[in-house]
Amino acid sequence: MxxxxxxxxxxxxxxxxxxRGNSQVELWETFSDMKTINSIEIVSDRNLIYCASEGGLFSLNLNTGEVLKKYxxxxxxxxxxxxxxxxxxxxxxxxxxxxxxxxxxxxxxxxxxxxxxxxxxxxxxxxxxxxxxxxxxxxxxxxxxxxxxxxxxxxxxxxxYYKFGYLTERSKVTDIKISNDVIHVATSTGYAKANLIGTNLNNPSTWEAYNGSPLNIDVQAVEVYNGNVMVGSKTGLLYNNGSFWLIYPNSTVMNANIKDIHVVGQDLYFISNTEIYKTNSSDFSVITQVIPSGAYTRIETLPDNTPVFGTTDKGVLVRINNNYVDIAPNGPNRNSFDNLSIDSDGILWAAGGDANGGFYKFDGLTWTNYTTQTHPEIGNGNFFRRIIAGNGIVWALNFGGGATKITGDQIINYNPGNSNLPGISGNPDFCVPFGGAFDNNGRFWLTVYVSNVNMSLWTYNGDNTFTGFTNPSSISSSNLENVAIDEFNTKWIVSGEATPQGLYFFNENGTVNNPTDDISGFYNNSDFPGGGVTNINDVIVDGNNEVWVATNNGIFIINNPRAAIVNPAQKPAPVKLRLISGNLAVPFTEVCNTLTKDVLNQKWVGTVNNGVFHISSDGATLLDQYNVDNSPILSNEITSIAVNPKDGVAYFGTLKGLSALKTSAIEPLSEFDEIVCSPNPLILPSAVDLRIDGLIENTKLMIMTLDGRIIDEFDSPGGKIATWTNSRNLNLASGVYIVVAFNKDGSKVGKGKFAVIKK
The missing domain is CATH 2.40.10.480 (Thrombin, subunit H)
Incomplete structure (x- = not known):
């Protein structure tokens, strides 16, 4: 190689x-769950324990257990x-x-x-x-x-080294142990060993192999203990005493799933199913459970010959002051981020989308995780697929467990047992809410994926009751999913896997309890022009009240959603998004999973296999693209996106963790305070444009000399931050310059200044 x-x-x-583009202030951060421990290494001369996890690497103090650093x-x-x-x-x-x-x-x-x-x-x-x-x-x-x-x-x-004796070539090697110049390996097809002195390990005959049951498949652990080679697989434990292979003489573990074997002092420790046992070579038949059952992965030895244990769900277990303490860095409960939402305080909420994941929130410093173990009041089960924040309320939707409402510290779960939410046929207690949104009056609407009462759209009435709306014939068997609501309170709803597939729209005309004036209609997949649309995955309403639809064949826009409820029979045709490339408008054909808008009405599109596309507010220009090849984003498969208007951080949810990118999409101030320019001084020539911070909505800006001569003027994009894109292009002389900012009618004015140093 x-x-x-x-x-x-x-x-x-x-x-x-x-x-990489368009004057964004870009700073990446990764958030991940580090509780699933794959490997442990003790560095005794530095008093450190290093732990490798699915969410990265962390170190902790060997004596105190304090987490010192995350990588x-x-x-x-x-x-x-x-x-x-x-x-x-x-x-x-x-x-x-x-x-x-x-x-x-x-x-x-x-x-x-x-x-x-x-x-x-x-x-x-x-x-x-x-x-x-x-x-x-x-x-x-x-x-x-x-x-x-x-x-x-x-x-x-x-x-x-591809082949070990007669074992299958290119077998997966899961564990290596070297003792007395002999290498022992556990593989997916058996066990093998070879002498490291004077041998050619590329020659298969150098290796002595064994694949007798239970070591014929999925061998996971090998250890050398007092002259015995201990080997464990998913189906049992054997050992070789130097002459023979012997079945481990204890029925509790002889056929168990052996995940790790390790010498700790004078004893042999091993993970068997969900237990950790220790034994001694004086009598292998005697085993002692050393710690309560758990999801254990690894065993390592501290300098004082006490063990350290890795787990899949609690991090690393270290004995401190004679008690085992589970330690992991603060982080989300899982690396799965199925859905994201930002509340009015700028707090990020995430639905795990994992059967055991629950949901989590992040306040910018600390993660708080919600599961049935930590918060039993969230309901029955941890399979939360969607989470919607708004109006000081958060709704977490549990696939099978109903809808959970969080208001401050109060948590209430609504399910068929304590409300009129529906179950499914054959299981009336299994409630599957799957999408939701707040309308312009603050009323919460939610969809249920499957219903036993032919009602898939519901609205919360403010107590423990919901009002359901009978499915029209157009969606009688649909699986309703994500919801977006326009300025006319029309609900735009993804109709998923079941027939018919497409986009459903509904407006109750402001009368929740009067179905006679309800208006509804449906876009079949075939109604989206150009063909090729087989799945609709997400829908939003942007700042211009246009409906944007994410499909397996790009993005489509419904420019006049009001026309759909005025005359559903003549609903407006969707228009396919095209991006300007050179002098051409090129159709956007990515397989789109999710999309959102930021405070500048710019769009962020998450795709199945090509990362994130950042698109201008009018949909004409690709501002940037982020994938695993050109950025630190964790995956090209993006499951959800949310952009925090408080600080401009764009969060990209994946099944491998959460990526965050600092952007300039920050909500504007209500009044001018201090206008700050950076970099200041601006040293020309410069690799970056001048950034102007502290703006109100729809600010007009002027750059002036001290004697009042106007150098440039331009409009801000609408948020708190603007960029002077001409700052590097104009032939500015060294000196001090004034920034004057004002609103459209000139009633609000702010100013700042910056220096230019020309090399």
């Missing part, structure tokens, strides 16, 4: 923080999923990832180095499941075999 190069951390940081793809890691870690003989921490990249942290200098050979290879399973140090080499367990890498110069030694 050719070594494809190593990136320095400084170059990586330059890449991820570089500004994500923004702060050092090449990628977020950290599968395995190992300290080498040069004081560097190696971090193997799920995509095959290796990030190497020098513990003395805090500098990073990267190896991308495995990631850039053509192998199918590139994940790094384990790493083991031997002399001046790291043996790397991958999804296709073992790679041997020099710790001195990071060169790859030998070709990959």
């Amino acid at each position: 050719n070594r494809l190069g190593i990136l320095s951390f400084s170059l990586f940081l330059l890449f991820i923080l570089s500004s 994500t793809n923004i702060t050092g890691l090449a990628t977020l999923s950290a599968k395995s870690i190992k300290v080498d003989n040069h004081g560097r921490l190696w971090v193997g990832s799920g995509d095959g990249s290796i990030s190497i942290l020098d513990l003395s200098s805090d500098n990073w180095t990267y190896i991308f050979d495995i990631k850039n290879s053509t192998e199918q399973d590139k994940a790094i499941y384990d790493m083991e140090l031997y002399e001046d080499f790291i043996f790397v367990a991958t999804g296709y075999g073992i790679q041997k890498i020099s710790t001195s110069d990071f060169s790859f030694v030998d070709a990959p």
Whole structure:
């Protein structure tokens, strides 16, 4: 395998923080769940424990358990999923990832180095499941075999070790143990060992293999203990005493799922199903459970010969003051972000979309997680798919558990048992709300995915009652999903998987209890021009009261939604979004999952496989695009987007965590205070435009000299921040300049100043 190069951390940081377009102030951040521990490494000379998780890497103080530092793809890691870690003989921490990249942290200098050979290879399973140090080499367990890498110069030694004796070629290697110059490996098709002295590991005959049941499939753990080789798989535990393979002599564990085996002091510890046991070589049949049952993943040993345990849901368990304490950095409950919403205080709310995920909120500093374990009042189950904030209220919609209303610290769950919300046929207690929105009067509307009363659209009446609306024949069997409401209080609703598929619209004419004046209609997929629309995934109403529809074949816009309720039989035709490229208007054909608008009415479109598209308010111009190749965004599959008007942070939900990008889409001030210009001084030539902060809505700006000569004038985009895009182009002389800002009628005026230094 050719070594494809190593990136320095400084170059990586330059890449991820570089500004890419349209004068945005761009600053990325990653938020992730670090409770699922894949690997643990003790660095005793630094008094540290490092933990690799699906959400990144973190370190903690060995004695106090205090979390000291977090590492994500923004702060050092090449990628977020950290599968395995190992300290080498040069004081560097190696971090193997799920995509095959290796990030190497020098513990003395805090500098990073990267190896991308495995990631850039053509192998199918590139994940790094384990790493083991031997002399001046790291043996790397991958999804296709073992790679041997020099710790001195990071060169790859030998070709990959693909075949171990008679085991299947390119078997996934899950665990490596080196003891007394012998390498032991656990693979997906069996166990193998080889001598490291004077042998050719590329020769399959060098390896001695064994794949007798239960070691014939999914072998996960290997350890050497007092001359015995202990090997565990998903279906049992065997050991070799140097002469024979023997069944472990305890019926509780002999056929169990053995996830890890580790020597701790004089004892042998192993994870069996959901328990951790210890035993001693004096009598393997005697096992002792050492800690209550849990979702354990790893065992490691502290310098004082006490164990540390990794889990899937609680982080790492460390014994402090004679008690085990679960430790993980504050973060979201899961890395799954199915739906996002911002409340009136600028707090982010997220629905996990995971059966056990619950929902979470972020106030800019701290995450608070809501599950049935932490907050039993949220209802029955944790499968929250949608979350809608507005008017000081948050509605969290539980797929199967009803609608949960959060008002301050009060939480009330509404379900068929305590309200008139419907269940489903065959299970009247299973309530599946799936979309919602607040209308212009503050009334909350929600859809149910399946209903046993032929009512899929409901509205909350302000107590424990809801009013349902009988489905017209056009949607009698539909699965209603996301909702958007226009300025005429027309509800625009995605009709999902069941026939008919399309976009439903409904207006009750302001009379919730009088169905005779209700107006409704339906756009079939075939009503969207150009063909190719088979799925509608999201809908919003923008600042111009236009209905924007996200489909599997781009974005469509209904420019005059009022016409739909005036005459549903002559509903206005959707118009396909086209972006200006050169002198051409090119149809936008991405597979779109989600979309939202920001305070500037600019659009953010999340796609299935190409990241995020940032589009101008009129839909004509692509302002920027973010994907995994040109930005730190966590995934090209975007599940939800929300832009916080309080600080301009755009949040991109994925199934791998949450990415956040600082933008200039901040709501304007009500009155002028201090207008701040940056950079100040503006040193010309400059790589950035002048940024003007502290504006009210729809500000007009003038740039003037001290003697009153107007240099330039322009309109702000509507928010708190504007950019003087001509600041780098004009031949400005060194000196002090005045910024004058005023509203349309001139009744409100603000001013600021900045200096120019011309090199």
